[in-house]
Amino acid sequence: MMLIHTHSTRDLYNDTATKWVREEPSSLSDFTARPAILALCEPIAGLRVLDLGCGEGYCSRELRRRGAREVLGIDLSDGMIAAAQTQESQDCLGIHYEVGCATDLSQIGDRQLDLVVAVFLFNYLTIEQTQQCMAEVARILHPGGRFIFSVPHPAFPYMRQAEYPFYFQVEGAGYFSQRDRQFPGRIWKRDGSWLDVQLVHKTLEDYFDALRVAGFNTMPILQELRVQSDHVELDETFFKPLVDYPLHLAMQVSR
Numbered sequence: 001m002m003l004i005h006t007h008s009t010r011d012l013y014n015d016t017a018t019k020w021v022r023e024e025p026s027s028l029s030d031f032t033a034r035p036a037i038l039a040l041c042e043p044i045a046g047l048r049v050l051d052l053g054c055g056e057g058y059c060s061r062e063l064r065r066r067g068a069r070e071v072l073g074i075d076l077s078d079g080m081i082a083a084a085q086t087q088e089s090q091d092c093l094g095i096h097y098e099v100g101c102a103t104d105l106s107q108i109g110d111r112q113l114d115l116v117v118a119v120f121l122f123n124y125l126t127i128e129q130t131q132q133c134m135a136e137v138a139r140i141l142h143p144g145g146r147f148i149f150s151v152p153h154p155a156f157p158y159m160r161q162a163e164y165p166f167y168f169q170v171e172g173a174g175y176f177s178q179r180d181r182q183f184p185g186r187i188w189k190r191d192g193s194w195l196d197v198q199l200v201h202k203t204l205e206d207y208f209d210a211l212r213v214a215g216f217n218t219m220p221i222l223q224e225l226r227v228q229s230d231h232v233e234l235d236e237t238f239f240k241p242l243v244d245y246p247l248h249l250a251m252q253v254s255r
């Protein structure tokens, strides 16, 4: 029997912040998603970057190390921001972190940033909140600036049982009828431990609608991220169960 947690997002991340702290890839998506998202962000050198839903700063640090001029990390969870600041105090990269909500970025002026990144943020937001957030992102991006985000592939939970090493427990609930409903999920690390995650289910159409309503009208770059052969070579037990499934979406649009 799987456990269904009923945490609010803030409580979930405040309670688990220390489990997220890492310097090296550890969870499944550290291998199957984040390297591809960071590659999509290139060229990064000299950019003013916002990492929305930055968590304990894993991507913020990498963006700064790859040459971003300024990195601001914003997260709803004060526990995650405290964990990010602890690491910043130990290894000073000049990243600024603050607690905030992705749907209200009024602390940032219009057209201030070159790149906004949101790595697995939108699976915590409803359709309406996603639209609010994307409208804010469109407002704060400089003309020509880029918005890059990743989400769980909307079809993935409907394609596979809720089991190791990654799932969202949708219990067979409908792909269209259950939009905006929150489901619990779990993603494992290679060391056998796991992270509890959540999914506010949205369809592919919901993401594209939110982008269009926000004013992103260019053709997006879309990647369906998956297990690659080098992952299986690295750790067959861990990655093999997910071969050939669409795990995550990475999207880039320009302002």
Ligand SMILES: C[S@@+](CC[C@H](N)C(=O)[O-])C[C@H]1O[C@@H](n2cnc3c(N)ncnc32)[C@H](O)[C@@H]1O
Pocket (backbone or CB within 6 Å): 009, 010, 013, 052, 053, 054, 055, 056, 057, 058, 059, 074, 075, 076, 077, 080, 100, 101, 102, 103, 118, 119, 120, 121, 124, 125, 197
């Ligand atoms: C799956 S974690 C990913 C963290 C980080 N982006 C990474 O790649 O390691 C999702 C993060 O989104 C944050 N989050 C959820 N809802 C948010 C909101 N409305 N505003 C800002 N951050 C939010 C959570 O607190 C959590 O730290």
